[in-house]
Amino acid sequence: MSNQTDAQQTPLLQVHDLRVEFSTSQGIATAINGVDLSVSAGQSLGILGESGSGKSVTARTIMGLLDTPPARVVGGQILLEGEDLLSLPSKVRRSLNGPRMAMVFQDALSALNPVHPVGRQIGELFRVHRGYSRAAAKRAAIELMDRVKIPAASSRVNDYPHQFSGGMRQRIVIAMALALDPQLLIADEPTTALDVTVQAQILALLKEQQVERNMGLVLITHDISVVREVTDHVAVMYAGRVVEQGPTAQVLSAPRHPYTRGLAESVASEELKGSRLPAIPGSPPDLLNLPMGCSFANRCWLATEECNGRVPTLTELGESRATACFHHEEVQPYAAHSR
Ligand SMILES: Nc1ncnc2c1ncn2[C@@H]1O[C@H](COP(=O)(O)OP(=O)(O)OP(=O)(O)O)[C@@H](O)[C@H]1O
Numbered sequence: 345m346s347n348q349t350d351a352q353q354t355p356l357l358q359v360h361d362l363r364v365e366f367s368t369s370q371g372i373a374t375a376i377n378g379v380d381l382s383v384s385a386g387q388s389l390g391i392l393g394e395s396g397s398g399k400s401v402t403a404r405t406i407m408g409l410l411d412t413p414p415a416r417v418v419g420g421q422i423l424l425e426g427e428d429l430l431s432l433p434s435k436v437r438r439s440l441n442g443p444r445m446a447m448v449f450q451d452a453l454s455a456l457n458p459v460h461p462v463g464r465q466i467g468e469l470f471r472v473h474r475g476y477s478r479a480a481a482k483r484a485a486i487e488l489m490d491r492v493k494i495p496a497a498s499s500r501v502n503d504y505p506h507q508f509s510g511g512m513r514q515r516i517v518i519a520m521a522l523a524l525d526p527q528l529l530i531a532d533e534p535t536t537a538l539d540v541t542v543q544a545q546i547l548a549l550l551k552e553q554q555v556e557r558n559m560g561l562v563l564i565t566h567d568i569s570v571v572r573e574v575t576d577h578v579a580v581m582y583a584g585r586v587v588e589q590g591p592t593a594q595v596l597s598a599p600r601h602p603y604t605r606g607l608a609e610s611v612a613s614e615e616l617k618g619s620r621l622p623a624i625p626g627s628p629p630d631l632l633n634l635p636m637g638c639s640f641a642n643r644c645w646l647a648t649e650e651c652n653g654r655v656p657t658l659t660e661l662g663e664s665r666a667t668a669c670f671h672h673e674e675v676q677p678y679a680a681h682s683r
Pocket residue numbers: 366367368373375393394395396397398399400401402414566631
């Protein structure tokens with residue numbers, strides 16, 4: 345097999361059995377308890393899960409931002425094109441942020457420096473990483489602002505962050521993340537702070553850039569409709585683990601984990617009532633004191649003795665699907681239940 349074929353077959357990002365703990369005054373909180381993920385070039389992966397399920401901790405660990413106390417990576421691998429990022433010295437690891445991988449956060453305002461014009465902040469990346477002159481960096485910044493559809497970019501390049509709307513600021517943050525052509529972009533709830541129309545525009549921009557650049561995109565959200573519209577694959581997280589992963593349309597219409605099934609159903613019924621928030625009865629386990637068996641057992645209508653005795657691991661089902669449930673064959677397709 346040629347090297348080229350090998351490279352094509354190696355996923356862009358693979359996360360294996362990742363474990364992250366936090367020291368707290370009450371004890372050790374197991375925030376990430378064996379996460380497995382895979383993203384290929386040109387693929388968009390949604391990470392879906394309730395608040396506290398570990399989406400942001402996973403993302404920040406992948407980006408190398410959680411390598412100091414109280415956080416501790418206690419196990420696993422994060423492979424970028426097969427290279428284990430956790431084994432790299434932190435300086436080398438951080439040098440990958442920008443050129444190889446980049447992240448967009450929810451709050452655009454805090455990601456921008458209020459005292460510098462936006463064009464200078466974008467241009468700085470070209471100056472530092474590519475050695476551009478001041479004039480060339482400014483031209484590159486305008487071009488990038490144009491690509492993320494900021495109207496009249498050349499006349500706005502010297503404006504300050506506060507002179508832009510929330511949606512335009514998020515476009516600037518996305519421009520900065522894309523500046524050095526990363527292979528992987530992680531967006532953590534990039535539209536939560538924006539109104540619905542602007543949300544749709546920002547998501548469309550992310551999707552367009554991902555396709556155009558053949559980039560891997562990880563889109564974190566707790567909004568199932570965003571996952572449905574933007575991503576081709578989805579990973580569902582619960583209590584620090586991925587409990588189901590696969591092609592988005594299949595996972596959402598024919599879930600193979602009761603938690604995914606519950607999410608899909610609750611969102612549909614809540615939509616009917618005019619609210620987006622999922623409501624599965626019960627609450628997630630205490631991360632300071634995780635159960636011995638399946639973390640979802642106390643909320644699961646299919647739970648048996650076996651579920652309380654040991655943790656179900658994420659198991660391949662074929663057709664790029666995987667689930668972490670002993671009784672996945674008993675999970676009913678969502679469409680069959682909907683009225
Ligand atoms: N610095 C910290 N110290 C202690 N616990 C933390 C810390 N950061 C995160 N955690 C815990 O890790 C768990 C996972 O948090 P995370 O932020 O990843 O959740 P999330 O899925 O992103 O939720 P949300 O949808 O609310 O953003 C939570 O229980 C959280 O309280």
